[in-house]
Amino acid sequence: MLKGKLIHPQILGALGGAGHGSQVLIADGNYPFGTGANPSATRVYLNLTRGSAPVDEVLAVLAEAVPIEAARVMMPADGVEAPIFVSFRQVLPKSVELEALERFAFYDAARSSNVCLVIATGEQRIYANILLTIGVVPPDAS
Numbered sequence: 419m420l421k422g423k424l425i426h427p428q429i430l431g432a433l434g435g436a437g438h439g440s441q442v443l444i445a446d447g448n449y450p451f452g453t454g455a456n457p458s459a460t461r462v463y464l465n466l467t468r469g470s471a472p473v474d475e476v477l478a479v480l481a482e483a484v485p486i487e488a489a490r491v492m493m494p495a496d497g498v499e500a501p502i503f504v505s506f507r508q509v510l511p512k513s514v515e516l517e518a519l520e521r522f523a524f525y526d527a528a529r530s531s532n533v534c535l536v537i538a539t540g541e542q543r544i545y546a547n548i549l550l551t552i553g554v555v556p557p558d559a560s
Contacts, residue, residue, distance in 0.1 A: 426485045432460040432535040433484055433552075441533045442484075444476050444552045446541035454525045456533040461539045470540035474505040477548060481509050492529060492545050493518035500545035510519030524549070 424430060436442070443455055447465055449467060455461075464471035481487075489510055494500055503516060510516075527550055528536075539546075 422483065426462060427463065428462045429480075429535065429537065432462070433480075435554055436484075436534045438552060438554050439532060440488075440533045440535075440552045441530065442480065442537070442552065443528050443533055444473050444537045444539065444545060444548050444550070446473055446526075446539060446546035448544060449538070449547055450525075451470040451536060455528045455536045456531055457529075458531070461536045461538065462527070465538045465540040468540050469542050471537075471558045472507060473539050473541045473543075473546040473548065474502060474535055475549075476539055477506060480550065481511070484510060484552050485553035485555055486514055488517065488551035489514050490517045490519050490524065492504045492521055492524040492547045494545050496523065502543050502544070502546045503536050504552045506548055526535045 437540060443459070451461060461467060464476065489506065490505060491500075491506065506516060524547065533549070
């Protein structure tokens with residue numbers, strides 16, 4: 419049994435195979451998981467029912483497991499930030515700014531060959547999609 423918060427075997431496997439620059443998509447229940455992401459990425463379906471596995475909770479667990487160097491979000495067409503962005507900022511490292519992308523630009527970014535993991539949630543809040551870029555684990559200080 420693992421001691422950390424992240425115990426999902428598929429997610430651990432995908433992250434174990436990822437490296438600096440690899441990307442992880444955590445998506446809400448309305449996201450087109452089949453067509454809106456890299457077809458070769460590992461897909462993990464946490465969307466057992468509507469409202470399950472909120473994106474910000476999944477993000478919090480991942481943020482403890484891997485270094486995050488960048489984060490991109492899908493910006494609503496009206497230019498007004500989705501309320502969940504506040505939660506994203508609370509979870510992400512202070513050095514990471516949210517980069518807002520228009521909806522179709524976000525889909526294009528999520529289809530990149532760098533996306534190694536797609537996590538489907540049952541999140542009901544709209545525009546609750548975040549694309550993370552994994553950073554570097556620095557060497558131990560001597």
